[in-house]
Amino acid sequence: MITCLVVDDEPYAREELVELLDKAGNIEVIGECSNAIEALSTINKLKPQLVFLDIQMPRISGIELIAMLDPETMPRIVFSTAYDEYAIKAFEHHAYDYLLKPVEEERLAKTLNRIRVDLRPQMLQDITPQQLTHLPCYIGNRLKVIPLANVEYVFSDLSGIHVATTNEYVHTQLTLKVLEQKTPLVRSHRQYLVSRDTIAEITLLETGAEVITHSGTKIPVSRRYLRSVKQVFGYA
Secondary structure (H helix, E strand, O other): OEEEEEEOOOHHHHHHHHHHHHHHOOEEEEEEEOOHHHHHHHHHHHOOOEEEEEOOOOOOOHHHHHHOOOHHHOOEEEEEEOOOHHHHHHHHHOOOOEEEOOOOHHHHHHHHHHHHHOOOOOOOOOOOOOOOOEEEEEEOOEEEEEEHHHEEEEEEEOOEEEEEEOOOEEEEOOOHHHHHHHOOOEEEEOOEEEOHHHEEEEEEEOOEEEEEEOOOOEEEEOHHHHHHHHHHHOOO
């Protein structure tokens, strides 16, 4: 049984696809999401083998969501799209899995047959952004999209990944690894990333150092990452 997640901001489109998948056999729909922030959290939590992903969604697109996932735990992705013929040809050229809306049962069957033979994730780097400009976040039951320019630092603890902005603390499902790879945030500590633009000064200590931001926040700098932090100021 292949576990899958359906992500689409249109409820009728989700309902239609879930019904088709139920009829297809050997497919277990373990969740549905209406936006990319929900999808990111659900993918990290449920670890589906297969994700049906709408490309055109508000705030964060399906393509941007792919860039936020950890490549080491990437599920197989099937894009659902209402794109025009030119875009479809681009998908076919790279052999990406896609479904054209409205989804046809016969076309879905062909896609599933191919995936049953090979469920390995496809290489999607050619179409995903190399750098993130916004972070999907949440606070309580509110979902938020935070511009990266507003982020002061990010840190992790036992309760998760926390994002400190210029005026609030929020949380994100993105890993520190993805944030380090996909943003200009600088690693200062095993549990901390800091924005270059918010660093006011570095204080050297016996055990390493600490960064002081323009807001006065002190962020630890371990010996392992001290050199890379100093390079922000042009010191080797």
